[in-house]
Amino acid sequence: MTVEEMPYITGTVSQLIFRNDENGYTVMIVDVEQSEPKAETHAITVLGHFPSSPEGELLTFRGQYTEHPKYGQQFKSETYEKHIPREGQALIQYLSSERFPKVGRKTAAMIVAHLGDAALDQMLNDPTCLQSVPSIKAEQRKVIIETLQQEQESAQFMNKLMNYGFGMELSTKIISHYGNDTLRIVETDPYRLVQDIDGIGFFKADELGTQLGIEPLDQKRLKAGLMHSIVATSMSSGHVYLPESEWVEEAKQILNHRSPFAEEEQLLQAIVDLAEDGKVAVDDDRGYVPSLYFAEKGLSTNLERLTVDREIESFSEDLFLQELGKMEERYNISYAEQQKEAVRLALSSPMMILTGGPGTGKTTVIRAIVEMFQRIHGWSEDDSKKSPILLAAPTGRAAKRMSETTGRNAVTIHRLIGWRGDDSEFTERDEDSPLKGELLIIDEASMIDIWLANQLFKAIPAKMQVIIVGDEDQLPSVGPGQVLSDLLSSGKIPAVRLSLVYRQAEGSSITDLAHSIKEGQLPDDFKQPLHDRAFFPGSSANIVPLIEKVCQKAVDRGYAPRDVQVLVPMYRGEAGITALNEKLQDLFNPKKPGQSSITYGDLTLRQGDMVLQLVNNPEENVYNGDRGEIVAIRRAKDTDDKKEKVIIRFDQLEVEYERQDLKQVMLAYCSSIHKAQGSEFPIVIVPLVMNYRRMLKRNLLYTAITRARDYLIMVGEERAYSFAIDHNDHHSRYSYLTERIAHLKEPITNHKTDSNR
Numbered sequence: 001m002t003v004e005e006m007p008y009i010t011g012t013v014s015q016l017i018f019r020n021d022e023n024g025y026t027v028m029i030v031d032v033e034q035s036e037p038k039a040e041t042h043a044i045t046v047l048g049h050f051p052s053s054p055e056g057e058l059l060t061f062r063g064q065y066t067e068h069p070k071y072g073q074q075f076k077s078e079t080y081e082k083h084i085p086r087e088g089q090a091l092i093q094y095l096s097s098e099r100f101p102k103v104g105r106k107t108a109a110m111i112v113a114h115l116g117d118a119a120l121d122q123m124l125n126d127p128t129c130l131q132s133v134p135s136i137k138a139e140q141r142k143v144i145i146e147t148l149q150q151e152q153e154s155a156q157f158m159n160k161l162m163n164y165g166f167g168m169e170l171s172t173k174i175i176s177h178y179g180n181d182t183l184r185i186v187e188t189d190p191y192r193l194v195q196d197i198d199g200i201g202f203f204k205a206d207e208l209g210t211q212l213g214i215e216p217l218d219q220k221r222l223k224a225g226l227m228h229s230i231v232a233t234s235m236s237s238g239h240v241y242l243p244e245s246e247w248v249e250e251a252k253q254i255l256n257h258r259s260p261f262a263e264e265e266q267l268l269q270a271i272v273d274l275a276e277d278g279k280v281a282v283d284d285d286r287g288y289v290p291s292l293y294f295a296e297k298g299l300s301t302n303l304e305r306l307t308v309d310r311e312i313e314s315f316s317e318d319l320f321l322q323e324l325g326k327m328e329e330r331y332n333i334s335y336a337e338q339q340k341e342a343v344r345l346a347l348s349s350p351m352m353i354l355t356g357g358p359g360t361g362k363t364t365v366i367r368a369i370v371e372m373f374q375r376i377h378g379w380s381e382d383d384s385k386k387s388p389i390l391l392a393a394p395t396g397r398a399a400k401r402m403s404e405t406t407g408r409n410a411v412t413i414h415r416l417i418g419w420r421g422d423d424s425e426f427t428e429r430d431e432d433s434p435l436k437g438e439l440l441i442i443d444e445a446s447m448i449d450i451w452l453a454n455q456l457f458k459a460i461p462a463k464m465q466v467i468i469v470g471d472e473d474q475l476p477s478v479g480p481g482q483v484l485s486d487l488l489s490s491g492k493i494p495a496v497r498l499s500l501v502y503r504q505a506e507g508s509s510i511t512d513l514a515h516s517i518k519e520g521q522l523p524d525d526f527k528q529p530l531h532d533r534a535f536f537p538g539s540s541a542n543i544v545p546l547i548e549k550v551c552q553k554a555v556d557r558g559y560a561p562r563d564v565q566v567l568v569p570m571y572r573g574e575a576g577i578t579a580l581n582e583k584l585q586d587l588f589n590p591k592k593p594g595q596s597s598i599t600y601g602d603l604t605l606r607q608g609d610m611v612l613q614l615v616n617n618p619e620e621n622v623y624n625g626d627r628g629e630i631v632a633i634r635r636a637k638d639t640d641d642k643k644e645k646v647i648i649r650f651d652q653l654e655v656e657y658e659r660q661d662l663k664q665v666m667l668a669y670c671s672s673i674h675k676a677q678g679s680e681f682p683i684v685i686v687p688l689v690m691n692y693r694r695m696l697k698r699n700l701l702y703t704a705i706t707r708a709r710d711y712l713i714m715v716g717e718e719r720a721y722s723f724a725i726d727h728n729d730h731h732s733r734y735s736y737l738t739e740r741i742a743h744l745k746e747p748i749t750n751h752k753t754d755s756n757r
């Protein structure tokens with residue numbers, strides 16, 4: 001449908017219901033004068049993005065009618081056109097509206113009486129004409145002319161941008177960002193928008209560049225293509241850097257749909273220019289997004305600082321064995337040699353890594369380390385409030401689990417270092433104001449990306465001992481890097497790999513399955529129903545009803561929505577996360593009479609729904625991946641500040657969300673496996689079919705099934721499970737961390753060990 005063919009409404013904006021000045025989003029009542037198709041009512045609610053308030057204006061909106069579950073019919077405006085009032089009363093009303101401060105109705109009437117219906121054109125063409133109107137002060141003249149010019153400019157910008165194919169929201173964003181320079185920038189360097197405006201990617205800018213006749217080999221275009229390829233690849237594939245040759249190939253893929261084609265030489269030269277401007281960092285033949293380069297270098301410098309030439313207070317082997325023996329007696333446990341070695345190494349090394357699959361005793365060893373550390377250094381339990389031992393994990397859920405399993409306070413790494421927010425590089429704790437304490441234990445280290453690792457390690461003081469705990473076979477971090485596996489493969493940090501599985505001995509067949517998958521095999525009993533796991537065969541065609549059936553069974557057996565988690569590798573498609581969540585919402589939290597709900601974009605949330613936090617919000621202490629329950633939805637008229645509120649409970653914490661904050665959450669019945677890292681759920685359902693092929697990897701499946709605490713249900717095609725197991729892309733990210741620390745001599749430990757291989 002062309003713009004001209006879209007339904008339209010022409011009318012005056014009689015009332016603003018809502019306006020967000022930051023992004024221009026406006027909800028308003030429009031008194032309809034003309035419309036096609038014919039509007040059913042005289043006043044219609046219109047939604048859209050406007051750079052300035054349209055109150056009192058006559059506009060033509062083009063877009064679509066939509067049906068809001070609560071507010072009924074609305075018109076979603078996709079483009080609009082302003083009609084500047086041209087006659088008598090309408091003109092007086094316009095000139096005396098709030099947009100012309102200091103101009104009242106009397107003054108407006110005087111202007112129209114003197115200059116006639118052509119007043120606006122006259123004032124714009126010749127601002128001095130206002131001098132002929134009696135009793136208008138110089139200050140008023142200035143306000144009128146400046147406002148008129150601004151309004152005219154912004155209307156022109158808006159029209160131009162919409163003609164260039166930007167929707168109202170993006171056009172509003174562009175105008176607010178560049179102000180008076182909007183057209184100059186958009187028309188001379190559309191590629192600059194990629195960097196400056198969130199929501200405009202290379203392809204959109206390139207479409208415009210083509211329209212504007214920018215040559216395929218223009219430097220600005222080549223640089224934008226190179227920037228796009230390195231940023232997109234680092235963010236989507238988790239690479240810390242890209243080899244220059246691969247970077248150039250990626251860039252050719254996106255640039256060379258227009259000829260003449262960019263040659264390698266030209267792109268390499270553009271890379272040199274980008275590096276000179278500080279837009280990228282180049283080290284030998286590796287290209288980096290600058291923040292990743294500095295994070296990788298910063299981390300390696302801090303690793304060196306923290307490991308080389310450090311002296312750790314020594315203790316005798318006799319004391320060690322004596323104290324450990326007491327613990328074995330107290331807890332009625334006999335530590336395996338591997339575990340003893342891990343405790344010994346942890347106590348005697350500046351830094352140490354403890355890794356192992358599920359049920360191998362990582363938590364048991366952490367507990368032993370904490371207690372032994374206290375005993376050997378003479379700290380009594382009573383000192384625990386001012387304990388010199390810090391415990392942290394990358395997510396809220398993982399920190400909570402760490403608290404539960406160790407019985408000590410554990411916090412998120414973000415909180416530990418006082419980090420301020422998603423875009424901020426600022427942390428309260430850094431090299432100038434380091435952490436305080438003697439021992440730091442970090443759990444779920446496989447989830448730490450290179451940025452967070454850098455921020456964390458620079459805040460660690462030289463005398464603090466560090467224990468890094470994680471499962472190297474799990475998915476790597478969502479953000480770039482593979483810090484845990486790099487540190488392990490560097491061989492420069494003492495490490496213990498726990499391999500004996502204890503939980504298996506206790507009868508956990510989930511643990512048993514996890515270890516089989518890790519070794520690259522499906523066990524023989526894969527399809528057998530066991531006390532803690534089951535497999536239900538299905539195909540791409542019936543996977544959705546099958547998932548629903550399994551979930552319904554859980555509901556029938558009395559499980560609460562918070563106990564059940566469906567984990568799926570993909571967002572899109574019929575069996576993707578988005579579609580499944582809608583279905584599962586109806587199943588786990590069906591509509592009930594009188595139940596409050598709220599709609600934001602395509603998302604309708606009901607009281608009682610489970611939601612997933614999508615971004616870090618350190619101020620409220622909720623983090624990406626945290627799962628919460630909507631405990632109340634309050635209508636605007638019932639709140640003190642007359643704003644709608646959604647109250648979400650995350651464990652013990654209740655957080656208030658306003659309507660616009662709801663973009664931070666999604667329904668949580670079904671989530672990605674990445675988002676579930678660091679969490680455990682009583683029942684986990686893992687559907688796998690060949691439709692997910694692109695995503696099926698061994699570490700993905702391994703991470704998914706190890707999220708199940710009590711019961712694991714697998715549904716789908718057995719060959720999809722085998723396919724995942726056969727695709728092992730461990731260490732598949734480009735990272736130079738291992739090489740950067742290769743020159744380090746191995747850190748001294750006070751005890752000899754043969755486990756640090």
Ligand SMILES: Nc1ncnc2c1ncn2[C@@H]1O[C@H](COP(=O)(O)OP(=O)(O)OP(=O)(O)O)[C@@H](O)[C@H]1O
Pocket residue numbers: 333334335336339356357358359360361362363364365502503506
């Ligand atoms: N030496 C041991 N002797 C007997 N039981 C042990 C020993 N070590 C650990 N266990 C038991 O094995 C189970 C798993 O141990 P633990 O929870 O420490 O493993 P984990 O590696 O932290 O597991 P996960 O990563 O899955 O949480 C626990 O019940 C624990 O008590």
